[in-house]
Amino acid sequence: MEYIADRITIDEKLCNGKPTIRGKRITVQTILEFLGAGETKEEILNQYPSLVLEDIDACIKFASDLMNRNFTIKTVA
Structure with a gap:
């Protein structure tokens, strides 16, 4: 298991490597889908009692860091 962004982990054997x-x-x-659907952090924490507020903040920071990268769209035949 590899830790990235402090609280975010990637393990190829867990959740298909997501x-x-x-x-x-x-x-x-x-977590991002719940936030995008309008759920509050408190509502998410109630649904997932093993999480803490810092976990949700880490998800947001992780997504933000991904958007800081450059992407190229290529046409596929």
Whole structure:
């Protein structure tokens, strides 16, 4: 398991290698989808009692760091 962004882990054997929170079976994507749907941090913490506020903040920072990269769109035939 590799730690990135302090609380975010990647393990190819866990959740198909998607970034998760502290090695739990809760993906960064799941938390971001809840936030995108309008859930508050408090509501997410109630649904996932093993998480803490810093875990949700780490997900947001992780996504923000990804958006700081350059991307190229290529046409596929």
